[in-house]
Amino acid sequence: MNNRIDRLVKAACSGDIFPPCINVEYDEYDLKLAEPLQIAKRLSEYMESQPCLFTSDNELVGMIRFDGSVPAALFPRTGHKFFKDACSKFYNKPQENLCTFEWQHSNADFGKIITAGLEGLRREIIEARKNFAYDIEKLNFLAGLEAMIRGIIRRSRQFAAECRKQAFESRSPARKNTLLRMADNCMRVPEHPARNFEEAVQCLYFCFMFQPDSIGRPDQYLYPLYRQGIADGSLTDEHARELLQELFVMIHAWTSHSSGNYDKGAESHFVIGGYTVEKKCAWNELSELILDALMELDLIRPQISLRWNSATPRAVLEKVLDCERKDKNKRIALVNDEPRINAMLKNGVPWETAFDYIMVGCNEPAFQGGISLGGNTTNIVRSLVNTLNNRRQEILNCRNFDSFYDIYEEELHQDLETILAYSNRFNMLRSMDCNVLTSLFITGCIERATSVTRGGALRARWCANFMGSTNLIDSLCIIKQFVFEEKRCSMETLLAALDADWQGFESLRASILNKGKFFGNNDELSNGVAQRFYTSVHTFADGRTDYFGHFICFGNLTGYNTHFARYGALTQATPDGRVAGSALLFGSGQANGKDKAGITSHLLSVAHMDPTGVMCGNSIMNLTIDENTVHDEESFRKLVMLVETYFKEGGLHLQLNHVSAEELIAARKDPDKYKSIRVRVSGFSAIFVNLTEAIQENVIARTVNPV
Template identity: 60%
Template sequence: MSGNCARVPRFPARTFEEAVQCLCFCFMFLPDSIGRPDQYLYPLYRKDLSSGVLTRQCAKERLQELFIIVNGFTKFNHRWADRGGESHFVVGGYTKAHEDGFNELSELIIESMMELNLCRPQVSLRWTEKTPRKVFRFMMDCERRDRRRRIAFVNDEPRLKTLMEIAGLDFETASDYIMVGCNEPAFQGSISLGGNTVNILRSLLNALDSNRVLYCGTFDEFYDVYEKELFRDLEKILDDTNHFNLRRAADINILSSLFLDGCIESARSATRGGVKTPSTCADLMGFVNVIDSLSVIQQFVFEERQVSMSGLIDALKNNWKGAETLHAKIVRSGRFFGNADELSDSMARRFTNSLYKFAYGKKDLFGTPLRYGNLTGYITHYANYGKLTGASPDGRYAGEPLKFGSGQSNGYDRNGSTALLSSAAGMDPSGIMGGNTVMNLMVDASVTSSEEGFGKLVTLVETFFKMGGLHIQLSHVSPEEMIAARKSPEEYQSLRVRVSGFSATFVKLDNTIQTELIHRTGHSEV
């Protein structure tokens, strides 16, 4: 070790062990994603194996030492100590030569991580159209066996489309993207600028509060009113974000700027837009609530005429009190997202096209094109915003959490997992939601306990990606098990669940989040 430390990071690594030691130092200096270790470590790994100076077992031990350092950076008594999410990295994905990058080192990295009972780091497999079935099955098998719920899956095809067509990057640059934090796309040697989380359901409720909607004779007229309200809010958020970044620019952050590409060349710190390939994204809370609410308005107000616009507005103002019959009809027969229903699926496409219409040609303070997502991260904005948001047309009561990510809850996805994933895969033809987008799928443990069920699940997720789905992460905990854990927490101290972009110990989550997780629809068949 002393020889390694004398060499790196002052000089370039010559061996695999020196490279891992350098990576440890760099992580200590700038503790975040370790990027694509299966790509940048692979040449030295192959060279040292071939020359006989390294064995597979020795490489595994060095990788495990790295993971222990990564996990230990978050202090054991920190309030987020048991949550996996930060220190995210990726394996697989396209290489610059347009080939699938999953290699023997990728497999060793996953094997090394699986042998450690640690919360972090979290890893995502970057799936490509060239990913071998056996590789995908291997990663899915690791995911089902992982007690710490550290593995997620992202699809290179729609992500690269977004990065090239919307962000304007070439394939060589775009193909080197990574995942950071809970589930944010970024680039090695660069920076991800967040901080702009938007409650887009509020925009819809504000539109309903205006007298203009009472004079809308068609749904298209109503949608135009809402779109204008949405665009005003998105413009304000962009302006607020730019002001926030101006304030942040007061911090030069010298150390991070030394490690990030472009800062020295541009003579600007990372906080002042000096990095070569920055990434930015606005996270839209209430994404599915908006789609469902718009679908309900079209169905019940303009098509079936079961309620007038003023009648619906009154029901919302009274939190559905006195309108219980209408509420029951909406919950029972509403055409909600996640059911492969043409009304709600077309509404999702219309909404994401509106986002594209707003964002096209717009850039943030540092010249980065806008992208959107629906991730909440460690700060559970969907619950916090829900507490401050009134009742909505989709049947949600005032104060209830907003729906999370691209999925459904409360049993609204009635047609099974295939329909849910079909809706999610086709919701964004423009690619504008190619930012921090998350799809949670609750799968009953009985599905993965049998080889037949597991094989069907592998096919389901693979098909989801072939249809254009961007991201998926799985939970294998039933509502009954979570209810039992709530009643007897001392007996379920090791029960791990997927929350948003991270996993956590169920009994350590607050009551609101526990309730929301219990209400997510579980699928016993795939």
């Protein structure tokens, strides 16, 4: 890593690059303008009033922050008034111990801007206008978009002027040249298509400000210009690496030091690898360069996922896992294309869209130029609690597990219905906002002349996240095994034990914990129950759409908020031996030592749990392995084969922790001594000692699988 990048890393980590917001007084007269035009005008004024800040080490420019006075970038939701109102009612406020709202992601189609430039978008707007000749509202929206394009171009030229000014003042001939080149770049992009790799990265960085979320698949959309530069000798790997590193540093610097999420790594998650549109392995030299460039930086953002598929060579997986084991900042996760793309195709997403999916946030599948809806964190255990309490007489009459399960399925579907209704209501509320900035970068908004907040996006999907799905499956397993198959206890006794929170039933609880057939052990009973449960979820989801008409799926991650603990705190004892009030599990896997049959059984259970693909939303699989597995070369090679086999069998996601449980327990006791331990939590990584107690406990409870 060269000195310039090193200095930028230091500046980014000390917060020096983070720009201030300069207050702007907007003209009174613009109240007469239609909403999209007023927003575009104000945003343009706002941007123009902000200083063009960059350091003497920067070769990429464009950083800006919005202050919330006008609806700006969609991901941070700056200035989105109705969204803010809706959040004040729902965000972090679980309703009926069932459902809450977490956050939503959306992603610009950076590749398109690099290839077509804003001038390409302008042509699209002119085309779209023809379809809405008599629809004033739509025409106004398109006019707002067009005004926004002008505003963005002016802002870029403002940076060009600043670069020229500094070039004029600079005493260093080298820096002078660089600044003049930077000025040329700003005159060229994002207005026009980028002609070389450097312009492309400048365009990407500049536009990142208007939707600062995932940068998608940079190893694909930057590849043609990278190849061209290398082939004609105008670009070296060294220079490409430097540009990428500067991009990553500046993405890192975008999150404020004062943000509560500064030390978490979920923002700006992107992917490498995957498929090409011809269904070939998409891993290329640039994928490798991106990975190496990122690993050289001692930063916690952006994080990265390898998109594995059956065309991915083992050497690629080994390379990525090798980086993963050496990355103390825990930025790497792995996802499997096969089940995900299959699920999308089944839901009517065409291959041309599905092959190009990305990961965003903690671990949400998404599309470039698309939006991820839902994000509702839900207590899936409630459906079982309702079955046990509200349908008591009926379940006491059940002669077999099938008849019990039929009753349970009714409760499950009822809760899923409620969750979807809440989510739709939320989306209705926030659809009153109008966004003209991010809408430019989301596919469909121009064509439909509709704000992204109001359903303009063509590429989207809806997903809610289950907290406690493993508790639920385990509980169903125990009911099947203990009550109906082995008849170790009656339903009456089990219900009495749950009512008493196991007080007086310690022996039954011990017997459940010792003899229970829990999920994650690859046995017929628990695998069967898991598959049956997820098939029931599919029965609900199949053919159903959300408020905006997008297909729905489910997942199981927890975001930065610890809803799995909050729901648990309000949830009674459950048949899996869980006591009242204790945290629920999140993710697909098992914990608390219940995965007794070892790591391969655990992985196979997870890989086979969801035959319909309904869980191909925000699902995560955390695996904690003994640290020796990654230290010893022979074991490491076998770990690579383990992960590959898990994916071949249909596993959707995997992220690894390889610290010892003893180390984590010690860290809790003496946090000052262990400040540097980062762990993967739920699709994001964070400093272990800074996590809440509930998450710390969850991380420790996941079984360490010894070798």
